[in-house]
Amino acid sequence: MRSRMTRQASRESTDGSMNSYSSEGNLIFPGVRLSSDAQFSDFLDGLGPAQLVGRQTLATPPMGDIQIGIVDKKGALEVEVIRARGLVGKPGSKALPGNLLRDV
Numbered sequence: 001m002r003s004r005m006t007r008q009a010s011r012e013s014t015d016g017s018m019n020s021y022s023s024e025g026n027l028i029f030p031g032v033r034l035s036s037d038a039q040f041s042d043f044l045d046g047l048g049p050a051q052l053v054g055r056q057t058l059a060t061p062p063m064g065d066i067q068i069g070i071v072d073k074k075g076a077l078e079v080e081v082i083r084a085r086g087l088v089g090k091p092g093s094k095a096l097p098g099n100l101l102r103d104v
Contacts, residue, residue, distance in 0.1 A: 063088050 064087035
């Protein structure tokens with residue numbers, strides 16, 4: 001059974017260009033419940049042009065907050081975990097979230 005998707009008009013228009021996701025409006029998926037509409041709106045408003053969100057991402061409950069920093073140094077991508085809080089395990093998983101990161 002295919003889920004029907006409807007389009008809702010954007011609350012605010014950027015520059016009127018059609019390549020901006022926010023200028024085209026937000027996609028609303030019937031039957032998907034989110035913990036907070038404001039949280040969902042903030043997430044979608046932060047997307048750039050041509051960025052898409054998958055159905056699994058929209059339906060997945062939050063599993064914690066992570067603040068990261070990303071820097072390109074001489075062609076190598078460096079990721080720094082600045083802060084992590086409220087991490088919870090994935091439902092059905094036996095492993096708990098780790099608090100130690102290693103260099104790869």
